[in-house]
Amino acid sequence: MSLKASTNLEKVLAAGQFALTAEIGPPRGPDAEVVAKKAALLKGLADAYNITDNQTAVVRMSSIAAAKLVLDAGLEPVMQMTCRDRNRIAMQSDLLGASALGLRNVLAISGDHQRAGAGGKLKGHPGAKGVYDVDSMQLLAILKGMRDEGLQASGDELTSRPAFFIGAAWTPLGPPKEFRVTRLAKKIAAGADFIQTQAVYDVKAFAQQLAQAHDQGLTEKAAILPGIIVPRSAGMLTYMHNNVPGVVVPAELTARLKGASDPKAEGIKVTVELIQAVRELPGVKGVHLQAIEAEELLREIIPAAGLTPRPQV
Numbered sequence: 001m002s003l004k005a006s007t008n009l010e011k012v013l014a015a016g017q018f019a020l021t022a023e024i025g026p027p028r029g030p031d032a033e034v035v036a037k038k039a040a041l042l043k044g045l046a047d048a049y050n051i052t053d054n055q056t057a058v059v060r061m062s063s064i065a066a067a068k069l070v071l072d073a074g075l076e077p078v079m080q081m082t083c084r085d086r087n088r089i090a091m092q093s094d095l096l097g098a099s100a101l102g103l104r105n106v107l108a109i110s111g112d113h114q115r116a117g118a119g120g121k122l123k124g125h126p127g128a129k130g131v132y133d134v135d136s137m138q139l140l141a142i143l144k145g146m147r148d149e150g151l152q153a154s155g156d157e158l159t160s161r162p163a164f165f166i167g168a169a170w171t172p173l174g175p176p177k178e179f180r181v182t183r184l185a186k187k188i189a190a191g192a193d194f195i196q197t198q199a200v201y202d203v204k205a206f207a208q209q210l211a212q213a214h215d216q217g218l219t220e221k222a223a224i225l226p227g228i229i230v231p232r233s234a235g236m237l238t239y240m241h242n243n244v245p246g247v248v249v250p251a252e253l254t255a256r257l258k259g260a261s262d263p264k265a266e267g268i269k270v271t272v273e274l275i276q277a278v279r280e281l282p283g284v285k286g287v288h289l290q291a292i293e294a295e296e297l298l299r300e301i302i303p304a305a306g307l308t309p310r311p312q313v
Contacts, residue, residue, distance in 0.1 A: 004147065004163065004164070004165055004166075004193065005104040005105070005147075005163040005164055005165040006104075006163070007048065007076060007104045007105050007165045008047055008048060008076045008313065009021065009047050009048040009076060009078070009105055009165060009194070010105075010165045010193070011313040012047045012286075012310075012311055012313050013194065013223045013285055013286065014313075015311065015313050017311040017313070018279065018285070018286055018287075018307070019047050019048075019223065019225060019285060019286025019287075020045075020046045020047050020286055020287055020288075020289070020302070020307050020310065021046055021047060021048045021049065021050055021078060021196065021225060021286065021287075021288045021289070022042055022045065022046040022049050022050070022288070022289045022290070022291075022295075022298055022302075023049070023050045023052060023288070023289070023290040023291070023292070023295075024038045024039065024042065024049050024050065024051055024052075024066070024070060024077075024295065025038075025052050025055060025060070025292065025293060026051060026052065026060040026061035026062070026063065026065075026066035027060060027061055028058065028059065028060050028061075029061070030061060031061075032069055035061070035066050035069045035070060035073075036069065036073055038295050039069070039070050039073035039074075039075050040073065041295055041296060041299065042075070042295055042298060042299075043073065043074060043075055044309075044310065045298060045299065045302050045308065045310070046289075046298075046302070046310065047076070047286075047310055047311075048075075048076045048077065048078050048105055049070055049075050049076065049077055049078065050077075050078045050080060050107065050196070050288070050290075051063045051066045051067040051070060051077045051078065051079055051080060052080055053079075053080035053081055053082045053085075053109070053111065054082065054084075054085060054111070055112065056112050056116045056117055057084070057111070057112045057113065057114045057115070057116045057117035057124060057125065057128075058117045058122060058124060059117075059125070063079050063080050063081065064079060064094060064097065064098050064101070064103065067079040067098070067101075067103050068101045068102075068103065071101070071102055071103065076105065077103060077105065078105040078106070078107050078167060079098055079103045079105065079106050079107070080106075080107045080109055081094065081095070081106060081107070081108055081109070081139065082109050082110065082111030083108075083109070083110050083111055083131065083132050083133070083134055083135055083136055083139055084110065084111030084112070084113075084114065084130050084131060084132060085111065085131055086131055086133070087131055087133035087134075088133050088134050088142065088153050091133075091134070091139065091142065092142065092146070092152055092153065095142075095143065095146065095162060095164075096146075096158075096162060098162075099162035099163070099164070104163055104164060104165055105164070105165045105167065106143060106164050106165070106166055106167065107167040107168070107169065107196065108136050108139040108140050108143060108166065108167065108168055108169075108192075109136055109168075109169045110132075110135060110136045110169075111130075113130065114126055114127075114128045114129075114130055134153075136168065136169070136187070137186055137187055137190045138153075138190075140166060140168055140187055140190035140191040140192055141153075141190045141191055143164055143166045143191055144166060144190065144191030145191075146158060146161065146162055146164070147161055147162060147163060147164045147166070148161075149161075165193055165194070166191050166192055166193045166194075167192060167193065167194045167195065167196060168187040168188075168190075168192035168194075168195055168196075168222075169195070169196055169197070169198070170183075170184050170187070170195045170196070170197045170198070170224075171197070171198040171245065171246035172184075172197055172198070172200075172206055172209035172210065172246070173198070173200075173202065173205055173206065173209065173246050173247070173248045174198065174245050174246030175245075175246075177209065180209055181209060181212045181213050181216065181218070184213055184218055185213075185216060185218055188218055188221050188222045192222050193222055193223070194222055194223040194224075194225060194285075195222050195223065195224045195225065196225050196227055196288040197224070197225070197226045197227045197288070198227055198244075198245075198246040198247060199227050199228060199229040199240065199244070199247050199290070200226045200227060200228060200274065200278060201231075201237070201247065201248065201249045201250060201253055201274065202248040202249070202250050203274065203277045203278060203281075205248060206226065206278070206281075207281050210224065210281055210282075210283050210284070211282070211283075213283060214282050214283040218283075219282070219283030219284075219285075223285035223286060224283055224284055224285055224286075225284075225285060225286040225287055225288045226278045226284060226287055226288070227287075227288040227289075227290060228271055228274050228275060228278075228287060228288070228289055228290070229290045229291075229292060230267055230268070230271045230289070230290065230291045230292070230294065230297050230298075230301065231253075231257060231267040231270055231271070232263060232264050232267045232294065232297075233257060233263045233264075233267070234254050234255070234257040234258035234263065237249045237253060237254045237257060238254055241254070253270065256270070257270070264297075267297075268297060268300055268301055268304070271289070271301050271305075272301060272304045272305045275287055275289075275301075275305040275307070276305065276306075287307075289301065289302070
C-alpha cells in the first residue's frame with residue numbers, strides 16, 4: 001500500500017495494527033512549558049496526539065504552534081483546523097506553514113459554536129463572528145486537492161505539494177441519525193483518510209451506525225477511530241448528554257458513576273470497558289482517547305486496556 005504522508009499514524013493503520021490517538025489541549029496562554037509537560041506525560045503511550053484548535057471556542061495557543069512544540073518533544077501531532085475561525089485564504093496559508101514545520105496529520109472540523117465558550121468562570125467570545133467560509137467537507141476537499149493535485153482551492157498551482165494524512169470528525173449519533181452515515185460517506189469521498197468520532201458511551205447505538213457504514217464499504221475506505229472521553233463524575237456525563245450534540249449517555253452509566261464511592265476510579269474502569277467493547281466491532285481500526293485537562297489518567301487507562309506497548313512501524 002502506498003502511503004500518502006508516511007506518518008506514524010498512517011503506518012500503524014496500514015500495518016493493520018489497532019491505532020491509538022490521544023488528545024493534548026493547548027493552554028490559555030503562551031506557556032510552552034505546559035505543552036512540554038503534557039507531551040512528556042504522554043510520550044510513548046499513543047501513536048499520534050490530537051492538538052485541539054480553540055476547543056469549546058475558548059482562546060488558546062494555536063494548534064499549529066502547540067503541534068510544533070509536541071513534534072519537537074518527539075511526539076507525532078494531529079493538528080486540528082476549524083472552519084469557524086478562518087477563511088479559505090488563511091486556511092491554505094496555515095496549512096502550507098504547517099507543512100513547512102513538518103506537520104503531516106491534519107483533522108478538519110467545523111468547530112464548536114462561539115457561544116460554547118461562555119459559561120462557568122469564562123466569558124468567552126459569544127459575540128465573535130463565525131467565519132465558516134467553507135465547511136468541513138469543503139476543507140477536506142481543499143486538503144486533498146493540495147496534496148494530490150498541487151492545487152489551491154481556486155485552481156491556482158502550488159509550487160510544491162504538501163504531504164498530509166487527512167482526518168475528519170464524525171458524530172454518528174447526532175440528530176437526525178438517519179443522515180449520519182450518508183454524511184460520513186461524503187466526508188470520505190471528499191478526502192478523509194481517517195475518522196475520529198464524537199464521544200461514544202452508547203456502544204449498542206454506535207454499533208448500529210457503524211454496521212451501516214461497514215455494509216457500505218466505508219470502513220475499508222477510511223479508518224474509523226471511535227472517540228471516548230474519560231468520564232470523571234456523573235455530573236460530567238449528565239452535562240455532555242444534555243449539552244453536547246451527538247453524545248448519548250445511557251442512564252445506567254450515569255447512575256453507575258453517581259453511586260460510585262470513587263467516581264474518578266469508576267470512570268477509569270468505564271473507559272477501559274468502552275475501549276474493549278468498541279474494539280470488538282467490525283470496522284473499528286483504533287480508538288481516540290480524551291481526558292480533557294486530566295491527561296495523567298491516560299497513563300493508567302492505556303496499559304489497563306491492553307494498548308501498550310505501541311507498535312513500532
